[in-house]
Amino acid sequence: MNVLGIETSCDETAVAVLADAQRILSNVVFSQIARHRPYGGVVPEIASRCHVEELPGLLRAALEQARLGWDGIDAVAVTQGPGLASALLVGLSAAQALALRLDKPLLGVNHLEAHLYSLFLDASAPRLEAVAPFIVLLVSGGHTGLIRVEGPGRYRLLGQTLDDAAGEALDKGAKLLGLGYPGGPLVERAAAGGDPEFVSFPRGLTQGQPGERAGGLDRDLCFSYSGLKTALLYYLKNHPGAAAGPDLPHLAASYQAAVFDALVERTARAIAREGVRAVGCAGGVSINKTLRARLARLAEQTGVRLLLAPPPYCTDNAAMVAAAAFRRLPLPAGAEQRPTLDAQPDLGFG
Amino acid sequence: MITLALEMSSAQNDLAVLADDRLTARQTWSARDFHHTQLFELLPLLLRDAGVEPAAIDFFAVGRGPGSFSGLRVAITAAQALALPGGQPVFAVSSGAALAQQTIAESPAPAIAVIGDARRGTIWLGLFDGPTGHMIDPDGWTAVPLSQWGARLPANTRVVSPDWHRLSAFWPAAQASHIITPTSDTYPTAEAVARLALARHARGEASEPLTPIYLHPAVAAPRPAP
Numbered sequence: 001m002n003v004l005g006i007e008t009s010c011d012e013t014a015v016a017v018l019a020d021a022q023r024i025l026s027n028v029v030f031s032q033i034a035r036h037r038p039y040g041g042v043v044p045e046i047a048s049r050c051h052v053e054e055l056p057g058l059l060r061a062a063l064e065q066a067r068l069g070w071d072g073i074d075a076v077a078v079t080q081g082p083g084l085a086s087a088l089l090v091g092l093s094a095a096q097a098l099a100l101r102l103d104k105p106l107l108g109v110n111h112l113e114a115h116l117y118s119l120f121l122d123a124s125a126p127r128l129e130a131v132a133p134f135i136v137l138l139v140s141g142g143h144t145g146l147i148r149v150e151g152p153g154r155y156r157l158l159g160q161t162l163d164d165a166a167g168e169a170l171d172k173g174a175k176l177l178g179l180g181y182p183g184g185p186l187v188e189r190a191a192a193g194g195d196p197e198f199v200s201f202p203r204g205l206t207q208g209q210p211g212e213r214a215g216g217l218d219r220d221l222c223f224s225y226s227g228l229k230t231a232l233l234y235y236l237k238n239h240p241g242a243a244a245g246p247d248l249p250h251l252a253a254s255y256q257a258a259v260f261d262a263l264v265e266r267t268a269r270a271i272a273r274e275g276v277r278a279v280g281c282a283g284g285v286s287i288n289k290t291l292r293a294r295l296a297r298l299a300e301q302t303g304v305r306l307l308l309a310p311p312p313y314c315t316d317n318a319a320m321v322a323a324a325a326f327r328r329l330p331l332p333a334g335a336e337q338r339p340t341l342d343a344q345p346d347l348g349f350g
Numbered sequence: 351m352i353t354l355a356l357e358m359s360s361a362q363n364d365l366a367v368l369a370d371d372r373l374t375a376r377q378t379w380s381a382r383d384f385h386h387t388q389l390f391e392l393l394p395l396l397l398r399d400a401g402v403e404p405a406a407i408d409f410f411a412v413g414r415g416p417g418s419f420s421g422l423r424v425a426i427t428a429a430q431a432l433a434l435p436g437g438q439p440v441f442a443v444s445s446g447a448a449l450a451q452q453t454i455a456e457s458p459a460p461a462i463a464v465i466g467d468a469r470r471g472t473i474w475l476g477l478f479d480g481p482t483g484h485m486i487d488p489d490g491w492t493a494v495p496l497s498q499w500g501a502r503l504p505a506n507t508r509v510v511s512p513d514w515h516r517l518s519a520f521w522p523a524a525q526a527s528h529i530i531t532p533t534s535d536t537y538p539t540a541e542a543v544a545r546l547a548l549a550r551h552a553r554g555e556a557s558e559p560l561t562p563i564y565l566h567p568a569v570a571a572p573r574p575a576p
Contacts, residue, residue: 043569045419045569046568052561053561055427056427056434070434086419089420090424090427093427093431094428094430094431096387096389096390096428097390097427097429098434100393100394100404101431101432103404340388340390340391342387343387
């Protein structure tokens with residue numbers, strides 16, 4: 001069964017064809033970073049305009065790369081949310097029109113669930129069912145959270161950011177340091193050889209009282225990054241020119257360490273509390289080599305298996321969208337084959 | 351030849367199927383009351399009413415505004431996706447030009463001005479020659495300040511707008527004595543979009559770009575200095 005996946009939730013326009021949840025026949029991505037870079041972040045209107053321009057060509061390219069005709073597509077999957085409403089609408093329109101034209105099932109996919117499936121987009125990776133239950137640290141420009149995966153389609157949000165996402169914190173830090181956009185890779189590059197203890201930036205939420213809740217979740221598994229960028233801002237005000245001088249690697253390393261300390265610390269707590277045998281990390285920030293190394297150390301120390309998405313599938317892509325759809329296929333008898341799908345910008349877990 | 355036309359630039363979304371020159375089915379819904387994705391509930395009904403399968407459509411016509419960005423993106427993307435598997439042509443025309451053709455057919459005048467709410471204190475404006483139906487302004491669609499547009503129009507121009515109800519509240523009546531203003535909103539129809547696209551296609555003209563007509567840049571503020 002071949003599933004066509006479409007992803008337009010933010011600033012990547014992407015199409016993929018998968019023969020099963022782990023067999024990628026094609027994967028094409030148009031990154032809009034260059035168009036957003038002058039503004040230091042994603043501009044929703046630019047993203048939507050770009051999706052309209054690029055998506056038809058990417059659909060053709062994905063079919064060509066997969067060496068399939070349209071009659072070789074058995075189902076269409078599309079990101080329904082969360083994401084930018086006007087951007088989601090473009091992918092949803094293409095998917096619904098294609099499903100109608102091809103007379104094939106249509107599946108709306110949760111973008112966050114799709115990221116979970118990116119951990120298994122490798123022929124050598126285990127299947128999700130084989131490693132569940134496990135914990136996933138989902139960390140990107142728009143999302144930061146810890147999810148317990150019981151099995152396909154069975155997820156529980158353990159904690160999430162109460163303000164900025166980790167990737168957003170890196171973007172804002174990079175901007176303050178004069179590095180540009182997107183922040184994650186630029187901070188990582190600038191931090192090379194820097195001392196991560198040069199400045200002690202805040203690590204977000206301090207440990208709470210036992211049972212303390214934040215946003216309805218366990219406070220000790222939640223994140224907060226709004227104070228971190230403010231701390232960097234004040235540091236730079238008090239140390240004019242620091243970002244332009246020899247301290248830049250140390251500042252970048254210290255800032256990055258603060259972002260990652262919070263991630264690794266909460267992940268360690270979640271592993272201890274949930275009693276799982278595996279931990280995964282997905283999302284655009286998971287491409288960072290320092291974070292990968294730190295999670296590898298944590299996995300070794302705690303004796304759990306580490307699952308990481310292959311680097312091409314860390315950032316937004318449509319292969320993960322199609323992969324997430326397979327667990328629901330074939331649709332049960334009597335299920336609606338082509339539901340009308342509207343954008344769900346605030347779609348969450350559970 | 352079977353034509354499917356999609357027109358989603360205004361508060362009234364409209365779909366039509368034409369068999370050669372004959373309108374065989376139509377679906378209309380309010381974009382104010384329903385989401386744009388209702389297109390995908392009504393499209394199968396439209397095709398059923400017309401008695402055609404999606405694969406049997408030979409030509410896709412789509413309106414590209416000016417108007418609602420969301421509606422236009424849905425329509426343009428859907429038209430292209432519907433056409434992609436069979437490789438049928440998708441032909442985009444200005445929704446406003448289609449509305450001008452409708453108006454010329456129903457209420458002739460020396461000139462037709464199609465206007466709409468372009469937000470940010472502006473209206474979008476296109477001026478058409480009544481006898482020929484051709485656009486007069488060489489710059490095409492323009493965004494002009496709300497307070498100035500009436501003065502730009504020649505005497506006896508007939509104004510038509512999908513946003514008249516909203517715009518008339520800001521209408522400087524002193525500027526209006528020389529032109530013919532509407533009494534209600536008028537929406538471009540999918541049928542008019544189809545007929546305009548088919549006529550241009552028959553003359554060998556190229557489709558307009560398969561993107562909405564944007565009269566403002568994507569970002570209102572200037573780019574920050576690097």
